[in-house]
Amino acid sequence: MKKLLSTLLFSAGLILSAQIGIKTESPKAKLDVNGDVNFRNKIVVLNTTDNTLFQGNNDQLLVSQGEGYPPTWKTLRIPEYETNKFYLIFNNSFSNKTGLKFTSTEQSAITSRSTTFAKGNDISAFSGFKKIEGLSPTIKVFSAESKTYFQFETVVQATFPANTSPDISIDYACGIFVDDKLVNLRQRNLKASSASSTFITHNQIGVVSNLSTGEHVISVACSRLKSYNTTNDVVLAIGINASDNINDFITQSSLKVDVYEIPQVFNSITN
Structure with missing residues (x-):
């Protein structure tokens, strides 16, 4: 009778508390098992x-x-990976229509380009460079063996008059940065033509190998480097129109990022 009464009281306590603990006197859930479950x-x-x-x-x-x-x-x-073979792990594209504009007073103060434009230099050393908003994605690398490819495209225009002798032109540069460290740079010269407001398409492809595992921030920054025989009112525009002979749809910037890796950690994928 005592055993039956104890059992009834114990069962009633479980119902009232709505929690059952196995090998624990203070269950944290309706069923709390402190041990193996089979x-x-x-x-x-x-x-x-x-x-x-x-x-x-x-x-x-x-x-x-x-x-x-x-x-x-x-x-x-779980994808079937082959040993020592690269696989596309991440790819995405980004665009921006606001671009950058540089007046004659915003010309870079960089004097030694060969020293400044060295791979791995921090963006803080790049006087006069501005980042293009919207082209700063965060990527994640899982493997110590990787190759990250960048493809940047934009349009560069200046409010030039028709060309004269000597030539009217502007040097400019655009760099691709990973965590604010330079990984790729292209320097070009935009020259006036027989028509006013000359523009050109700027294409830039870069690659960096074996980024450290974890998250990285990509960015694109450009600068006006030097002007030749231009007046003070000439504006340089990158990724946006400087004159109404073209529009912001034509001049918009785009950045494509592809990350290839030799898998070392197999990350599960669920549907």
Whole structure:
């Protein structure tokens, strides 16, 4: 009788507390097991739409959907990688229409380009360079063996009059930076033509190998370097129109980033 009464009191306590602890006197959930769990039959998930029980399919995993939501069955997919072979892990494209404009007073103060334009130099050393907004994505590298490719394209225009003798032109440069360190740079000269407001298409492709694993911020920055025989009112525009003979749709900038890796950590992908 005492055993029966104790059992009834214990069961009543479990119902009132709505928590069961196994090998723990202070359960933190409705069922709190402090030890190994061995399932001999099946695990099911309640489908709240029709109140049916679903066991999942072969090779599926039970995945949390966050606090307050029931778990769900997901299919695990692990890509088949070959040893020592690069695979495209990340690719995306970005664009910007606001661009950059440089007046004659915003010309860079850089005197030694060969020293400043060295791979790995910090952007703080690049006097007069401005970053193009919207072209600063964050990428994540998982492998110590990787190659990251960049393709930058824009239009460069200046409010030149028709060319004279001697030639009217402007030197400019655009650099691609990873974590504000230079990885690629192209320097060009925009020369006036027989028509006013000359413009050219600027294409730039770069690559950097074996970035450290983790997150990295990409950015593109450009500068007006030196003017030749120009008047003070000549404006240089990169990624935006300086004159109305073209528009911001034509001059917009784009950046494409591709990250290839030799996989070392197999990250699961669920559908």
